[in-house]
Amino acid sequence: MKKLKIGITCYPSVGGSGVIATELGKLLAERGHEIHFITSSLPFRLNKVYCNITFHEVEVNQYSVFKYPPYDLALASKMAEVAKREKLDVIHVHYAIPHAICAYLAKQMVGGDLKIVTTLHGTDITVLGYDQSLSEMIRFGIESSDRVTAVSHALVKQTYDLLKPNKKIETIYNFIDERVYYKKDTYSLKREFGIKEDEKVIIHVSNFRKVKRVQDVVHAFHLINKEIDAKLLLVGDGPEMTSVSKLVRDLNLEKQVLFLGKQDNLDELYSMSDLKLLLSEKESFGLVLLEAMACGVPCVGTNAEGIPEVIVEGETGYLCEVGDIQAIAERAIQLLSNDVLHKQMSEKAIQVAKEVFHTGTIVSEYENIYYELIDED
Ligand code: GMT
Numbered sequence: 001m002k003k004l005k006i007g008i009t010c011y012p013s014v015g016g017s018g019v020i021a022t023e024l025g026k027l028l029a030e031r032g033h034e035i036h037f038i039t040s041s042l043p044f045r046l047n048k049v050y051c052n053i054t055f056h057e058v059e060v061n062q063y064s065v066f067k068y069p070p071y072d073l074a075l076a077s078k079m080a081e082v083a084k085r086e087k088l089d090v091i092h093v094h095y096a097i098p099h100a101i102c103a104y105l106a107k108q109m110v111g112g113d114l115k116i117v118t119t120l121h122g123t124d125i126t127v128l129g130y131d132q133s134l135s136e137m138i139r140f141g142i143e144s145s146d147r148v149t150a151v152s153h154a155l156v157k158q159t160y161d162l163l164k165p166n167k168k169i170e171t172i173y174n175f176i177d178e179r180v181y182y183k184k185d186t187y188s189l190k191r192e193f194g195i196k197e198d199e200k201v202i203i204h205v206s207n208f209r210k211v212k213r214v215q216d217v218v219h220a221f222h223l224i225n226k227e228i229d230a231k232l233l234l235v236g237d238g239p240e241m242t243s244v245s246k247l248v249r250d251l252n253l254e255k256q257v258l259f260l261g262k263q264d265n266l267d268e269l270y271s272m273s274d275l276k277l278l279l280s281e282k283e284s285f286g287l288v289l290l291e292a293m294a295c296g297v298p299c300v301g302t303n304a305e306g307i308p309e310v311i312v313e314g315e316t317g318y319l320c321e322v323g324d325i326q327a328i329a330e331r332a333i334q335l336l337s338n339d340v341l342h343k344q345m346s347e348k349a350i351q352v353a354k355e356v357f358h359t360g361t362i363v364s365e366y367e368n369i370y371y372e373l374i375d376e377d
Helices: 016-030 071-086 099-110 135-144 153-163 187-192 214-227 241-250 266-271 287-294 325-336 339-355 359-375
Strands: 005-009 034-039 053-057 090-094 115-120 147-150 169-171 200-205 230-235 257-261 275-278 299-302 317-320
Touching: 005 016, 005 071, 005 099, 016 034, 016 053, 016 090, 016 115, 016 287, 016 359, 034 071, 053 071, 071 099, 090 099, 090 359, 099 115, 099 135, 115 135, 115 359, 135 153, 147 153, 147 359, 153 169, 200 214, 200 266, 200 287, 214 230, 214 241, 214 275, 214 325, 230 266, 266 287, 275 287, 275 325, 287 299, 287 339, 299 325, 317 325, 325 339
Parallel strands: 005 034, 005 090, 034 053, 090 115, 115 147, 147 169, 200 230, 200 275, 230 257, 275 299, 299 317
Antiparallel strands: none
């Protein structure tokens, strides 16, 4: 098979869409393709040198005539420059706004056969899609792409319901690097954190935005901790942090709740955890669930958007209604107080992560889309 030249644009800082875009680029490079990241800074997961991955930084000049620096135009211009010079076959953009529009502009500038693949990740539809100043633009970006994918069936449906684009949207699930996310021995790490051997560990990882409902995690933990000796690891940071830390103080949980801030080596933190809580009201997929499952951690999540496509109810964890703290705590207690059930769910979580979200298969799905586009010419 011909090796391809692929441009990738994403938000390079912490966030699931940037993680998926970067991991995809790395795995495609390992298959011999030439990868060009066109982003505002070095993607944070691009933590190793590859001979066939190049990073092209989008720089925005500030002039006094501009009230706002024109990042979108600088990105489109950089995409066109790189596409022309490197003879890219495809530009794959992650997150519709502004990336799909910038790619469309770049395609107009270079002419020729440049193909655009757009992957929708969630809030680009479920939040921005409700903004009337952007919704028409998002639909235009989707319809102008050569192929469009979304990370769950739920997100495909929401996109059609909300924007009604005249375009086929395919589901391609998210994936993790199985060489990183697997269960490790964390006996000494647990001791370093001052967690007793028989104490259960519950973990929540997010960007602490309102939609993640981290306060529900703390309220549920408060109930769980009345029955079970446990610690709660809160990983990440964001706008709700002040309110969450106040709640932890008000509920007198300071000794049980560990605030770890943003962390890189999540695999180690998952490996010492017994349960993952993700109680969002909006979540197109929930990549952090898959990361936890691959490390053998059963999950209790909300019945929201794409979460039921990741957690297999009663097999790898449980689903509860958004905000139903009582039910969430009951499910968590049931799971944490029954070693046999916990072991079964932990094993099933690893199996589902490997089989349903098999990395090689998912990378091939993207690769097939690129080849199909090239073959169309
Ligand atoms: O979770 C976030 O708010 C970050 C956001 C992003 O754009 O990076 O995550 C979205 O994309 C991830 C990767 O596809 C999904 O796993 C997350 O579920 C999705 N977040 C939401 O839908 C809120």
